[in-house]
Amino acid sequence: MSETNSRPAAGARIVLRDVTKTYPGQAGPAVDSFSMDIAPGELIMFVGPSGCGKTTTMKMINRIIEPTSGSITIDGEDVLSLDPNELRRRIGYVIQQIGLFPHMTIAENISVVPKLLSWDKKRTRDRVEELLAVVELDPKTYAARYPRQLSGGQQQRVGVARALAADPPVMLMDEPFGATDPITREKLQTEFLRLQEKLSKTIVFVTHDFDEAVRLGDRIAVLSERSQIEQFDTPANILANPANDYVSQFVGHGAALKRLGLIPVNQATLGPAVPVRGAIEVGINDSLRNALDLLVLSGGTPVAVVDAHGRVVGSIDIERISAVLGAEIVPSALTGARP
Amino acid sequence: MNNSFFSDFGLFLTKRSADIAESAAEHLVVVLVSLLIATVVGVGIGVLVWNRPIARSLSIAGAGVGLTIPSMALLALLIPVLGLGWVPTIAGLAFYALLPIIRNTVVGLSEVPPAVSESAQGMGMGPVRTLFRVQLPMAWPVVLTGVRVSAQLSMGIAAIAAYVGGPGLGEMIFKGLSSLGSKNALNYALVGTVGVILLALLLDAAFVLIRRLTTSRGLRV
Ligand SMILES: Nc1ncnc2c1ncn2[C@@H]1O[C@H](COP(=O)(O)OP(=O)(O)OP(=O)(O)O)[C@@H](O)[C@H]1O
Ligand SMILES: [Mg+2]
Numbered sequence: 261m262s263e264t265n266s267r268p269a270a271g272a273r274i275v276l277r278d279v280t281k282t283y284p285g286q287a288g289p290a291v292d293s294f295s296m297d298i299a300p301g302e303l304i305m306f307v308g309p310s311g312c313g314k315t316t317t318m319k320m321i322n323r324i325i326e327p328t329s330g331s332i333t334i335d336g337e338d339v340l341s342l343d344p345n346e347l348r349r350r351i352g353y354v355i356q357q358i359g360l361f362p363h364m365t366i367a368e369n370i371s372v373v374p375k376l377l378s379w380d381k382k383r384t385r386d387r388v389e390e391l392l393a394v395v396e397l398d399p400k401t402y403a404a405r406y407p408r409q410l411s412g413g414q415q416q417r418v419g420v421a422r423a424l425a426a427d428p429p430v431m432l433m434d435e436p437f438g439a440t441d442p443i444t445r446e447k448l449q450t451e452f453l454r455l456q457e458k459l460s461k462t463i464v465f466v467t468h469d470f471d472e473a474v475r476l477g478d479r480i481a482v483l484s485e486r487s488q489i490e491q492f493d494t495p496a497n498i499l500a501n502p503a504n505d506y507v508s509q510f511v512g513h514g515a516a517l518k519r520l521g522l523i524p525v526n527q528a529t530l531g532p533a534v535p536v537r538g539a540i541e542v543g544i545n546d547s548l549r550n551a552l553d554l555l556v557l558s559g560g561t562p563v564a565v566v567d568a569h570g571r572v573v574g575s576i577d578i579e580r581i582s583a584v585l586g587a588e589i590v591p592s593a594l595t596g597a598r599p
Numbered sequence: 600m601n602n603s604f605f606s607d608f609g610l611f612l613t614k615r616s617a618d619i620a621e622s623a624a625e626h627l628v629v630v631l632v633s634l635l636i637a638t639v640v641g642v643g644i645g646v647l648v649w650n651r652p653i654a655r656s657l658s659i660a661g662a663g664v665g666l667t668i669p670s671m672a673l674l675a676l677l678i679p680v681l682g683l684g685w686v687p688t689i690a691g692l693a694f695y696a697l698l699p700i701i702r703n704t705v706v707g708l709s710e711v712p713p714a715v716s717e718s719a720q721g722m723g724m725g726p727v728r729t730l731f732r733v734q735l736p737m738a739w740p741v742v743l744t745g746v747r748v749s750a751q752l753s754m755g756i757a758a759i760a761a762y763v764g765g766p767g768l769g770e771m772i773f774k775g776l777s778s779l780g781s782k783n784a785l786n787y788a789l790v791g792t793v794g795v796i797l798l799a800l801l802l803d804a805a806f807v808l809i810r811r812l813t814t815s816r817g818l819r820v
Contacts, residue, residue, distance in 0.1 A: 324721055348723035357720030363736045363815035373722050406817030422722075432721075 271301040271462030272335040272429040274321065279330035281316050290316045292486040300429075301460035305477035307470055307510065313487030314466045318432050321464065329486070334430060349373055352423030352431040356438045358415050360407040363487045366392070366418055367403040370552075373426040388577070391421040394455065413444040424459075433462045437472070449475055456527060456544050470510055474499070474518055480508050499584070516585060520549040528584050530565055530574025541566045548584060551576050611786040619771070621801035623794050626767030629760070630753045633692035636793065638746050643696045645742075646730065647702025655705055669693065670756045674763045688757065688765030696749035697758050703745025707738025740790070740814050747806040754799040758791065766792045 275298070277457045281291040288430055291313045298304050306314040319325040325343045332339045339347055360369050367521045392399040395417035407415055416437060417499040423431060437448045455477060456463065467473055473480045474495040481492045484506055491503035499519040502508040511518070526544045528551075541564040554563045555578060562575040612619070648654040650783040670691065677687035711734050719729040735742075761769030775788030 322721060324717065339605075345723040345725045348721055351721075353718065353721035355714055355718055355721065357712070357714035359712070359714040361715060361719070361737075363733075365817070372724070374729075376723055406815075408817060446778045457801055 270429065270460050273333075274298040274430065274462055274464070275331075275333045276317075276321075277331045277333075279317070279320055279327050279332060281313075281320060281325060282328045288404055289326075289486055291320070293330070294486065294489070296481065296489070296492065298462055298464070300462055303456055303463045303476060303478045305469070305473035305480045306464065306466045306483055307473045307480060307485030308487075310441070310468070312483050312485055314483060315434055317483075317487045318434060318466055319465050322348050322353060322429070324353075349376055349426060350428050350430065351423075352428040352433075354419050354423045354431070354433040354436040355483060356435040358419045360415055360418060362407050362584075365406055366397075366410070367399075368452050369370065369407070369418060370422045370425050372422065377426055385530055387425060394424070395421045396409050397435060413440045413448065416440060416448060417451075419543060431461050432491075433463060433465045435466055435468065438468075445472075452476065470512060472516065474522065482510055485574050507558055517549060517552070519585060520552055520581065521547050523548045523584055525551050525565055526574055528580045530576055531580060533564070533572045533574050534562070540564065541572065543568070543574065548581050552578075552581055555581075608786055608789070614791070615790075619790055620770055622766070622768045622791075623798060626754075626769070626795070627798055627802070629688055629765065629767055630692065630709060630750065630757050630798075632744065633689045633753055633757075633807065634690065634696055634750055637693040637696035637700055637749060640693070641700030641745070641749075642704050642742060644697075645693040645701045645708065646735075649705040649708040652687055659705065660701055661699075662701050663696060666698050670759050671762060674760060674765075678763055683764035685766060687763045688760035688767075691760060691763075692753045692757055696746075696753050698750040699752070701745075702741065703741050703748075704738065707741030708734055710741065711737045730779070736815065737818065738778075740818060743806070743810055747803065747810075750802050751799055752807065754795055754802065758795050765790075768792075768798075778782065 272315065274296075276294055276296045279291060279294045280289050284290040294317055296304075308314055309493075310418055316325055319333075320327045321339065323339060327340075334347075361372070362506045364372075367385075370388045370391055371384050374387060379387070388403060390401045392402060397414060397417055402414070402418075407418070410418065415428070420433075420436060423433075433434075437445045437452075440448065449472065465473075465476060477495055479492060479494055480498055482488050482490045482498065482503075490510075491498055491507045493503075496519060498507065499511060499515050499522070501513075502511055508515075524545050525542055525548055528548065540554050542554050544565050544567050551563060553578075560578065562577040563572045564572045567573050644658055647657045673694065674687060674691050677691055681687040681690055682772050715733060715737070716729060719733045720726075724732065757765070758769035758772055760767065761773045770791075771787045771794070772791035775784045775786070775791065778784045778787075
């Protein structure tokens with residue numbers, strides 16, 4: 261790679277071709293002829309029911325599991341031709357059970373890969389401090405602690421920091437926020453998105469939770485048995501046009517609401533900036549879902565839309581929100597609801 | 600009578616203090632050397648077998664059966680092969696010390712959560728590094744408990760090693776027992792026995808200290 265500036269290495273391209281895994285003693289394959297092209301810097305979500313092969317597929321990328329057949333390349337290099345340990349030091353790996361080393365301090369845990377790569381002491385120490393700050397744990401308080409002295413959510417952050425330590429171009433994350441309560445989980449997701457905006461790594465992220473996939477993913481692969489790809493597209497496209505019944509079922513109820521959560525208010529054609537009764541207003545960069553939420557509170561009267569400086573730049577109502585979604589269903593639903 | 604016994608015993612202690620100290624020191628050395636050998640071999644076997652069900656069952660069962668061989672018989676069996684003195688003593692003691700160490704190494708390694716080993720692997724540590732940097736350090740408190748049990752076991756068996764001409768306090772006990780009725784017979788037996796008990800207590804205290812010093816604070820509950 262020819263890098264002139266000191267920005268972190270951007271992601272790598274990952275290509276999987278007809279990757280199959282049959283576990284010894286099993287009749288059928290756990291992953292059957294899986295192919296996927298992942299662009300550098302993309303955040304790909306694998307969603308699917310338990311046992312469909314998400315973890316198996318992911319673990320073949322860093323060769324924790326060896327494929328039975330097929331090929332996997334990272335930036336054109338065949339992973340099977342590389343030394344597995346060298347390969348893994350260039351791939352950040354976060355597992356669901358976190359797997360911190362209990363006998364090492366937080367700082368030592370984060371230093372593992374830098375040490376394997378023979379970084380000098382100072383560089384390693386600086387990196388640990390930097391990463392702890394990135395995951396919002398005060399180095400002074402936490403660096404010398406042991407994992408058991410941290411809460412589950414804090415441990416999960418350390419797990420992410422540890423995977424980021426040597427600034428790997430690729431990250432594999434298997435339900436990294438699985439073991440946390442919904443509130444912590446949402447906070448971790450927000451931090452993670454903010455982080456990825458800066459780092460733009462290539463990330464494969466496994467989750468059970470379709471809403472998490474919608475929230476985080478650039479593209480989502482909806483998987484069924486034997487890791488078959490039912491649909492592989494952006495969250496908006498999957499929500500708008502589920503490929504088949506399987507995907508629709510996975511999307512679940514409230515697809516329209518989920519879509520609105522992805523679209524900012526500025527995508528709607530705003531109404532006139534009329535002075536609006538009460539103080540109900542929504543930011544122009546908020547999601548349409550928030551706007552709808554406020555509309556429900558306002559009793560249907562249009563809500564004022566304000567820009568970053570708090571100036572009213574327009575208004576929004578149900579029809580304008582529906583229009584953004586294409587509005588095939590909504591008008592009939594509305595008429596149907598009227599007596 | 601009582602008075603004369605104690606003054607007798609006191610006299611014996613002062614007169615033989617050099618001998619007694621030497622025997623005690625030898626006793627301790629023979630135990631420590633065999634313990635060291637048993638630890639290296641036992642941890643080695645534990646590491647090799649813990650993840651292989653058949654080998655694990657075989658080695659634990661084998662060492663368990665070994666432990667039921669009367670020590671006198673085993674030591675006698677060693678004479679034709681190893682002769683008399685330090686060598687058969689150390690070999691015999693190390694043999695008995697193996698079982699608790701193998702068993703605890705296997706238990707300790709099995710208790711390392713698979714997720715922890717997998718994350719080590721996933722970071723590119725390789726099996727040997729993972730063993731020395733993650734698995735063994737995590738299993739260490741359990742392994743050490745096994746060594747401690749072996750230490751107690753060896754202390755007692757070492758006394759019997761006098762039978763094959765081994766060094767240590769056993770010599771005094773045997774001397775006493777073989778000359779019952781003679782003047783110092785009781786004194787010898789008593790010094791030997793109490794000496795072994797005191798050494799055992801001392802060594803056990805040392806293990807408490809070693810445990811504190813060598814176990815990561817992150818593993819202390
Ligand atoms: N080591 C193994 N040996 C044999 N079969 C396995 C092994 N690991 C997984 N499987 C099987 O392969 C299939 C896929 O498992 P995998 O762990 O990839 O599923 P998953 O999608 O990650 O599920 P979950 O959401 O529950 O984590 C399952 O049917 C599982 O039983
Ligand atoms: Mg899984």
